[in-house]
Amino acid sequence: MSGTADATEAGTATVPASGWDEPEPALCTSALRKTYGGTVxxxxxxxxVPRGAVLGMLGxxxxxxxxxxxMLLGLTEPTAGSVELLGHRVPEQTGRALPFVGALVEGPGFHPFLSGRRNLLRCAAMEPALFGADVRGAVQQALERVGLAGAAERRYRSYSLGMKQRLGLAAALLVPRELVVLDEPTNGLDPAGTREVRRIIAELHANGTTVVVSSHLxxxxxxxxxxxxxxQGGTLIAQGELKTLLESGGPNLLVSVSDNESGLEALRQLGVPARVEGGELRVELSGTDSPEVIAALVRAGVGVYEARRDRAGLEEIFARLTEGET
Ligand SMILES: Nc1ncnc2c1ncn2[C@@H]1O[C@H](COP(=O)(O)OP(=O)(O)OP(=O)(O)O)[C@@H](O)[C@H]1O
Structure with missing residues (x-):
């Protein structure tokens, strides 16, 4: 569907109704629910999830x-609600979407006695996009991409947790995908492995692939x-652009002072929320501005060495969002 206003020969412009030019999301759910006995x-x-986004699922x-x-991938049946994956209903039409979806989810079904390479060759045999293609080449490329080429001939059961994760990632990336879903992809990886996963996600993003990645980090x-x-507790308590979420945290002021405790006391009296972080004071500037904060500190006899504005980090916003909920 065209999102532009088209001028017709008669000179009238067809202006799409609001929202018409919004591309279809890569995936969406409606009132999706799963209960296990009494557990929601x-x-x-x-x-x-908009097309081309890299969505972090946090909790x-x-x-x-x-x-x-x-449930997004049709691996668990919802108790209620619906899922659309690349425009196809799950589970009824999952088969139509899956060739374009790469996924790394808990417990991929690899064969313990086969090597990493042979396991991937088995996965490749089930990829419609690789029918009649250079399957061995695709497998080698995927192994190299995740840094597993050197251990490709070893049996899967001898792999470390991190190597198993890498193999799962390689299977997800065997062919170009429209959507890649990664459940805790850095679980078990060392710092170098974590950096590689970041690089792979950035690469996918640059190629226009939509990525959904769950993480505690x-x-x-x-x-x-x-x-x-x-x-939080099964409920989606926030979603949207990360930039917007970070902006919702409001501005902070980071102040390096002569005495943190006296500084905190002065700000408490001013009614401004503050805490010590990394040896300095992090002050929330919701109802006040920097000069007031600095003046209050100076009045209280607290030396101010440096002050700079900063945004609330995701950690602070996340803590505020999840505070007090169960
Ligand atoms: N097969 C199951 N049978 C019973 N309860 C389940 C099952 N799977 C998940 N649950 C429960 O559903 C809730 C959500 O679990 P889920 O694994 O989806 O959370 P999570 O956010 O992925 O957690 P983690 O970060 O620990 O992996 C938990 O209370 C869990 O105990």
Missing amino acids: AVADVDLS PNGSGKTTTIR LSEVEATCTHAAVL
Whole structure:
């Protein structure tokens, strides 16, 4: 559907109704719900992931990330609600979407007695995009991309957790995908492996692939994602562009002072929220501005060495969002 206003020969312009030029999301859910007996694992989640986004799915342990991801891919049946994956209904039309979706989810079904390479060759044999193509070449390329080429002939069961993760990632990346879903991809990886996953996500993003990645690591989401969805106790409590989410945190002032405790006391009296972080004071500037803060500190006899504005980090916003909820 064209998103532009077309001038017709008669000179009238056809202006699309608001929202018509919004491209269809790569995936969306409506009132998606999963219960296990009396446990509500996922509670009426309406998630929308724009095409080309890298969405970080955040949430504490047990908040429903894996269950949501499994329902997105048709691996777990929802108790209620619906999923659309690349425009196809899940589970009814999952088969139409799956060739364009690469996924790394818990417990990929690799054969323990086969080598990493042979396992990937088995996966490749089931990829429609590789029918009649250079399957061995595709497997070698995927192994190299995840840094596993040197261990390709070893049996899967001898792999470390990190190597297993890498093989799962290689299987997800065997052919170019429209959407890649990664559940805790850095689980078990060393810092070098974590950096490689970041690089791979950045590469996918640059190629226009939509990525959904679940993580506990806020710093990782902050570094790699364009969008975030925050789950808490099965409920989606925030979603949207990461930039917007970060802006919602409001400005902070970082102040290096002669005495943190006296500084905190002065700010408490001013009614301004502040805490010590990294040896300096992090002051929330919601109802006040920097000069007032600095003046209050100076009045209280606290030496101010340096002050600079900063944004609230994802960690602070996440803590505020999830505070007090269960
Ligand atoms: N097969 C199952 N049977 C019963 N309860 C389940 C099952 N799978 C998940 N749950 C429960 O559903 C809730 C959500 O679990 P889920 O694994 O989706 O969370 P998560 O956010 O992925 O957690 P983690 O970060 O620890 O992997 C938890 O309370 C969990 O115990």
